[in-house]
Amino acid sequence: MxxxxxxxxxxxxxxxxxxxxxxxxxxxxxxxxxxxxxxxxxxxxxxxxxxxxxxxxxxxxxxxxxxxxxxxxxxxxxxxxxxxxxxxxxxxxxxxxxxxxxxxxxxxxxxxxxxxxxxxxxxxTVEHEKRIITDALKENLHFGRIIGKSPKMKHVYDMIQQVSQTRTNVLISGESGTGKELIARSIHENSDRCDNMFVAVNCGGIPETLMESEFFGHKKGSFTGASHDKKGLFETAHKGTLFLDEIGEVSPAIQVKLLRAVQDKVIRPVGSNEDIPVDIRIISATNRKLADEVIAGRFREDLFYRLNVIEIKVPPLRDRMEDLSDLAQHFLEKYSKEKGKAIAKISSYAIELLARYDFPGNIRELENLIERSVALTSTNIILPDSLAISVHKRLEVEDKKKDPFPEFIDDISEGVSLENILDRIEEIYIKKALEISNGRKERAAKLLNLNMRSLRYRMSKLGIE
CATH class of the missing domain: 3.40.50.2300 (Response regulator)
Structure with a gap:
């Protein structure tokens, strides 16, 4: 039938x-x-x-x-x-x-x-779609925390599975905001160290004068303000995983001390004469090209090779845009729940608008945008006007839409009304010019390189008030 x-x-x-x-x-x-x-x-x-x-x-x-x-x-x-x-x-x-x-x-x-x-x-229905989207999200959630189905991310998942079963040091490279710490945590949680500590430290956030004490600890009285003994991050992570984020920010002086800890698996707290053995796995991350830093003499070559036994390269969001919709929906559900709002989905045009933006801040920028959009919207769906995207970014992504009628060329083979197509294109440009000029016809005529008589004639022909 x-x-x-x-x-x-x-x-x-x-x-x-x-x-x-x-x-x-x-x-x-x-x-x-x-x-x-x-x-x-x-x-x-x-x-x-x-x-x-x-x-x-x-x-x-x-x-x-x-x-x-x-x-x-x-x-x-x-x-x-x-x-x-x-x-x-x-x-x-x-x-x-x-x-x-x-x-x-x-x-x-x-x-x-x-x-x-x-x-x-x-x-x-929107409600039915929400159930389908939620089910799809569950299917595309990997290691309980990473979202994506793109081929590049599938390669990352394979790498996580492989390195989790080893004790090898790993370097995770990628732009800021791509989720490097999530990958590090996934490696730890799928390894035989998962029952012990995962200690994360942002190397760029520690002043150089305090870095040695933070990494290796100190003894009471070893410097002004050292009122008691303190364990360092290496000792805290004993039997577990130490995640050194932004490792490229570490100064050459600290790199020397790091090399000894990584190579010999011993540390010496500031003010102490005794070495302390540590059993840790080190996962490092950087948004720099560390190989170039080595060539430039800003990063020790021997430390680089000790840390970079296996490298996992995390793609930027612009190279995995097939994951954009799932990521955006994940953040929508997260912040809708957090802010007590019943927002079901992001409209198809809003997703299209996001897909034309290259997100230099990557997933972190997308998350921030969706959080603000959830806070601003007053309906059950995120519309383009609800997107908390700045004016210059909106113009940038809208300008990328090169041809508003990309399919008409293909349609010619079966016959078209060229007059209707041209009228429609003309109408769109006139309305856009009137919108930009706040309804001032003189200004709109200048934008379209028309005289007033021609503009009035075209508006009358097209029924534009």
Whole structure:
């Protein structure tokens, strides 16, 4: 028995937009109906069953929220996706609170829209999607703390498994914010030292004058302020793992003392004449290229080879963007729970916006961004306007969207309405210019390199107020 095509209602008062969406979605195998006004859309919803409604926020005779509410009254299972070039954050929030599945701003990415529609028809509700996302997160959680399914991270997982079974020193290299300490902890917890201490120290956070005492301890009276004996980090980590983060920050004088501790497995506290044997595994981490530091004479070659028996290279977030959605959802759930908010997901367009940013601060920057976004949002979904991303970063990622109509070239083989396509592109640029100029037509005309007469004619032709 042939499966019935999903029935989609397009509610938009722009003829060119209805034609564009009908052409694109018909080719995807959907049965399409369309309405030119809010009243027509509501009448059709009352008479027919639709699997999905694609509705503009601003219709000619009413706001799209009325169509959304009508669709949900008729059948709560109907998926409604809102689209608009004009919606305010408040309108988007209201749409989500009224049951919209997602919100996409115009101009939208054709591939992203098709992906969102296909996913929405499969999942139907935000609550169902949240369960699916949570299950997927569990599948992609490794060693109880690391998230990712990308090939580069799978290689890291294999390395963790292999080195955990040895007592070899490990160097973890990667940019700041990539999660090097999580990898170090995973190695420790999967080793035969897991029942003993994991001691983490940021070498860059200890003043050089105190570093020797912090690493190796001191005896009472060995220097001003040494009022009692103190164990150092090496002795504290005995039988366990010592994690030396940012090892490249250690001064040459301390490197000499570190070399002896690593090589001979003995330490001598400041002010003592006796050596203390230590049984520790050392895992180091750096955001520098230590080999270059050796060549430059800033890091001892013999210490480098003692620490760098096995190297694990952690990829930056920009090289594992297939993990972005899972990471963002993980942080969303973490901070939603922490702040007592019931936020189900991040909208598809918000994820697309994040995916076009290269995150120089890596996962740490993503986590910080999601935490702030959770604090600022007032709906059950993170929308693009809820993303706590600075203006210059938002412009940067939005500028990366080179071609707003990447699929029309492929569509030519089956015939297109070139006039409608050109009208739509022209409309998008005029509306964007008016938005940037706060509605001042003289300024918009200058941005578009048009005279006022030409701009008025084009606005009248396209029905732009």
């Amino acid at each position: 042939k499966q019935e095509k999903p029935h989609i209602l397009i509610a938009d008062d722009e003829l060119s937009m209805r034609q564009l969406l009908e052409l694109m979605l018909t080719r995807e195998g959907y049965h399409i109906s369309y309405a030119a006004s809010g009243r027509d859309a509501i009448n059709m919803i009352e008479k027919h069953e639709f699997d999905l409604v694609l509705c503009d926020i601003r219709l000619g005779d009413m706001i799209g929220l009325e169509v959304l509410r009508a669709a949900k009254r008729k059948n709560p299972a109907t998926v409604v996706i809102m689209i608009s070039a004009y919606a305010t954050a408040e309108t988007a929030v209201q749409a989500m609170n009224d049951g919209a599945y997602d919100f996409l701003p115009k101009p939208f990415d054709n591939k992203e829209l098709k992906k969102t529609i296909a996913k929405a028809l499969e999942i139907k």
